[in-house]
Amino acid sequence: APLAGPVPTRTTCPYCGVGCGVLATPDGKGGAAIAGDPDHPANRGRLCSKGSALGETLGLGTRVLHPLKRSARGTYDRVSWEEALDAVAAGLKAIIDRDGPESVALYLSGQLLTEDYYVANKLMKGFIGSPHVDTNSRLCMASTVAGQRRVFGSDTVPGCYEDLDSADLIVLVGSNTAWCHPILFRRIQQNRAERGAKVVVIDPRVTATAEDADLTLALKPGSDSALFAGLLIHLADTGLLDHDYIERHVAGFEAALANARDIAPNLAAVANLTGLSKTDIASFYALWASTPAVVTAWSQGVNQSAQGTDKVAAILHCHLASGRIGRPGAGPFSLTGQPNAMGGREVGGLANMLAAHMGYSSAEIDRVRRFWRAPRMAQAEGLKAVAMMEAVTERRIKAMWVMATNPAVSLPRADAVQAALRGLDLFIVSENVLSNDTLAAGPHYILPAAAWGEKDGTVTNSERRISRQRGFLALPGEAKPDWWIICEVAERLGFEEAFDYGGPHEIYAEHAALSAFENAGSRDFDIGAHAELTRRAYDGLAPVQWPAPVDRPEGTPRLFADGGFFAADRKAKLQPLAIPALAAATSDTFPLLLNTGRVRDHWHTMTRTGLSARLSGHIAEPTVLVHPDDAARFGLAEKGFARIATTHGAVILKVALDPGAQPGSLFAPIHWSAENASGARVGAAVQPLVDPFSGQPELKATPAAIVPV
Ligand code: SF4
Numbered sequence: 001a002p003l004a005g006p007v008p009t010r011t012t013c014p015y016c017g018v019g020c021g022v023l024a025t026p027d028g029k030g031g032a033a034i035a036g037d038p039d040h041p042a043n044r045g046r047l048c049s050k051g052s053a054l055g056e057t058l059g060l061g062t063r064v065l066h067p068l069k070r071s072a073r074g075t076y077d078r079v080s081w082e083e084a085l086d087a088v089a090a091g092l093k094a095i096i097d098r099d100g101p102e103s104v105a106l107y108l109s110g111q112l113l114t115e116d117y118y119v120a121n122k123l124m125k126g127f128i129g130s131p132h133v134d135t136n137s138r139l140c141m142a143s144t145v146a147g148q149r150r151v152f153g154s155d156t157v158p159g160c161y162e163d164l165d166s167a168d169l170i171v172l173v174g175s176n177t178a179w180c181h182p183i184l185f186r187r188i189q190q191n192r193a194e195r196g197a198k199v200v201v202i203d204p205r206v207t208a209t210a211e212d213a214d215l216t217l218a219l220k221p222g223s224d225s226a227l228f229a230g231l232l233i234h235l236a237d238t239g240l241l242d243h244d245y246i247e248r249h250v251a252g253f254e255a256a257l258a259n260a261r262d263i264a265p266n267l268a269a270v271a272n273l274t275g276l277s278k279t280d281i282a283s284f285y286a287l288w289a290s291t292p293a294v295v296t297a298w299s300q301g302v303n304q305s306a307q308g309t310d311k312v313a314a315i316l317h318c319h320l321a322s323g324r325i326g327r328p329g330a331g332p333f334s335l336t337g338q339p340n341a342m343g344g345r346e347v348g349g350l351a352n353m354l355a356a357h358m359g360y361s362s363a364e365i366d367r368v369r370r371f372w373r374a375p376r377m378a379q380a381e382g383l384k385a386v387a388m389m390e391a392v393t394e395r396r397i398k399a400m401w402v403m404a405t406n407p408a409v410s411l412p413r414a415d416a417v418q419a420a421l422r423g424l425d426l427f428i429v430s431e432n433v434l435s436n437d438t439l440a441a442g443p444h445y446i447l448p449a450a451a452w453g454e455k456d457g458t459v460t461n462s463e464r465r466i467s468r469q470r471g472f473l474a475l476p477g478e479a480k481p482d483w484w485i486i487c488e489v490a491e492r493l494g495f496e497e498a499f500d501y502g503g504p505h506e507i508y509a510e511h512a513a514l515s516a517f518e519n520a521g522s523r524d525f526d527i528g529a530h531a532e533l534t535r536r537a538y539d540g541l542a543p544v545q546w547p548a549p550v551d552r553p554e555g556t557p558r559l560f561a562d563g564g565f566f567a568a569d570r571k572a573k574l575q576p577l578a579i580p581a582l583a584a585a586t587s588d589t590f591p592l593l594l595n596t597g598r599v600r601d602h603w604h605t606m607t608r609t610g611l612s613a614r615l616s617g618h619i620a621e622p623t624v625l626v627h628p629d630d631a632a633r634f635g636l637a638e639k640g641f642a643r644i645a646t647t648h649g650a651v652i653l654k655v656a657l658d659p660g661a662q663p664g665s666l667f668a669p670i671h672w673s674a675e676n677a678s679g680a681r682v683g684a685a686v687q688p689l690v691d692p693f694s695g696q697p698e699l700k701a702t703p704a705a706i707v708p709v
Contacts, residue, residue: 009472010037012459013051014111014452015603017336018042018183019461020051021543024453024472031058032453032472041543042161042461048182049601049615056612058453058473064434065477068446076446081478084445085485088401089492091426091444095399096128101376103398104426105132105388108349109405110140110338111604113457113469115507116482117340118347119499120403121355123490125348126374127498131360131382132397134351136405137344138385138696140337143303145345145353146694147312148334150575151320152560153567154524155345155357159295159331160463160545160557165191166329169291171200173224173315174301178208179600181299181335181462185209198291200284202227203301205595205625205667206660215283218662220275221593221701222582224302227281228314229260229577230270234285235322242323249563249571250320256574260317263579273580288318293329300337300597304700306583309693313575320572326561335462342460346525346546347511351382352695356515357525371517372498384695386412386688392420399426403482404449406605408437409673412697413648414683430482433607437673437681448479452608455481457504460546464556466527467543483507505538516549524566529553583689583698586664590703592630593665594644596682597700602671610676622672622680625658626706627665634706644668646704649684655708666704 008023021040025033034055038045067084068076079087095103106124108117117135124133145155152158164170164187177185191197192212201210202217202224210216219227235241236257246253264270267278274281288294296319302311315332324330336342348355358364360381369377383391389411391397400421408418414437421427421441429443432451439446453473460466483504490499501507509531516528526549533541545555565572586593601618602609609615624644626636636642636655643652644666653668661667672680687702 008035009470010468011470011472012339012467013047013054014339014469014608015050016181017338017341017462018181019339019459019465019467020047020183021467022047022051022054026472030060030473031055040467042463042465043183046183046186049618050603050609053612053615056614057608059611060476062433062607062611063451063476063479064431064446064448065479066448067478070442070444074442081480084447085488085492088428088445089489092399092489093493095425099398101129102132103396104128104130105383105397105400107385107388107400107402107405107407108133108135108344109403110135110137110341110344111404112340112344112482113455113459113504114340114343114347114511115457115504116403116486117344117349118355118507118511119483119486119490121348122372123486123495123499125354125378126368126372127376127490127493127495129376129378131351131378131380132388133349133382134385134388135344135349136385136407136410137338137341137349139304139410139699140300141303141334141341141345142350142384142694142696143305143308143691144312144334145350146309146691147316150309150693151313151316151572153565153573156524156559156566157334157462157464158326158558158560159333161187162557163295163329163331163333164188167191167197167293167295168329169198169200169287169294171202171288171294171296172209173202173296173298175203175297175299175335176207176209176597177297177299177335180598184335198287200287204662204665215280215287217276217280217284220273221595221662221665222305222307223274223580224311225307225314225577226264226270226273226580228318230264230267230281231285231288231318232257232260232321233264235289235318238289240289241321245323246321249565250574251569251571252574253321255576256317259576263577292324294324295329295331295333297333297335299335301700303696304698305696306689306691306698307578307580308691308696310577314577317574320574326558331558340459342462342464343458346460351384351388355511357523367518368514371514384690386690386695386697389417389420392424395423398424400424401428401430402438403430406436406438406673408441409605409681409683410670411683412686412688412699414681415649430485436605436607436675440675447485448477449485450475450479450481454479458508464545465543466546468541503535505533505535508538509533522566582701584687584703586703590646590705592704592706594646594685594702594704595665595667595700596670596686597667599669599671602669604671605673606671606676619669622653622669622677623656624653624706625656625661625667627661627663628657628659629663631655631657635708636706637708641709642706643709644685644704644706646685646687646702648687648702651682651685652679652709666706
């Protein structure tokens, strides 16, 4: 008989929110062969360039492998786990005793697994009593969370990926799907090829996503809600509202329509606000209105905005008013950025949320307190990321623990963030890598965290599908899973009993039990079917879409086709929208708008993708994309260097001419940092202005100047 080959481990890609299934076959030498999992519903065996190169990113050359303590000279000494954990716990306790629980904060990441996230939130919000837990998801999905909670009453994505296969029209708003969610883009292309679906791309930049779109609407930055307010009016004026759905399931429709007429009373007003031609707008409205099976999907161009919550609401309004929600091929659909942005939302990773999608009402605080038997529950929402860093600057927060993220690159005013972190009384970082811009701020302790391929847990993708990440490599050096590190510190703070877990399966089961605790269908997030999960069942857990309550363990592909919103009256609530405007206007000094975003083959600050020569070869250096007219206006040459300055900072990047750029705007990638390309940390130049509801910063339109250097 033939010898059996090595058995691949079923796991999930650690990059984007598509959440593709991966088969990893270790080679016994620390590497692994990588293939797409044909049985995973998200990708059905496909992987994009980043996912398929995962095997090239498993080396240990850049890893932190032992706990490190900063010396008085600023160098780092290896210490034992005992010493590091004792010191971290003692340091936190001393600051809490001196300045109160609200003087300590956690800054987490959509790269963490749900189990890590759960215990971090439990420790801070239930046992230390500080609400100041926020996450880099604040930069990613916070406006969608706020928009969905305001309109639906819950943070619920109504549809699923199959809707992209069965829609007759797919509208992509503020999303370079071809580069940032490539496997979903391939599903859309397949739908086009096989079923003739139409695609409309709405984005100030003409990107790869628009290459074969049926209609491209390169609107003015920040004007999305005007376009969708106009669509609501068009639906009303052409008799294409779903009056029955509105009557039974929607509150506030007449007020929302009147508000839309205030914003954009007619086509000319929409054209004026968006900069689009009346012909293009009319074509879009006619196509949308005449296509029952329409999915409107959006990403960071909508979210990363000082009016992101309004933009989300404007899209939801159109789907609700036309009853195009929760049906096959129809619904609003948010494309999450990170691999576990959704899982973090589920466990209360955002400063304004408690675990299991509960908020800070007194009933919810009390429910979570009783479930956790928590001694010191946080009593009000905590500080969101930008405000949290301001509190660090002002020394209202004295201790911070950063896990699995690099805020000294990604947050607005990144230089100021780095300086603020330097001033903390106690600064702790849990990391995979030995050096990055956040580590350059000199944490007192660096704790070596397990990486993808080494750790076990769950993540949730954009369609609410929970998938297992499974380890297939031994833990290197003294690296440990994040949940273990947090629980060890919790035990040293005196909370042994509540953090005595035998493994991530026990944390997941507790998280599932909390989701079902006093729920009875009143809250959207319910995975009560997993509350009794054994280790064996957890190890074999197949991908499933929540809600998965006890009586529906197979999960739920779609919600809201027949209403059932998670509000007391079970109705969706349409919201008043502000007049569309950018957070800050251009001026003679800063005549351009700086937009930031991803390139195709890199992820975040490149700690993993930078290890693959193949991926680094796609775009090898940080470049600013400039329209040829602007290049001529400002004396810029292709491949020449330029300095981009704002009121907050400056970066120096190589110029690339891009006819797809909108005149008057610049596009710079987020991936490079002081660590990997001196002077190219674009976050240093980004303004810290945020959406009033979500706290998400406006990362897409900072007034800027550009000069050749
Ligand atoms: Fe990974 Fe996203 Fe690519 Fe899928 S589409 S392989 S999840 S990066």
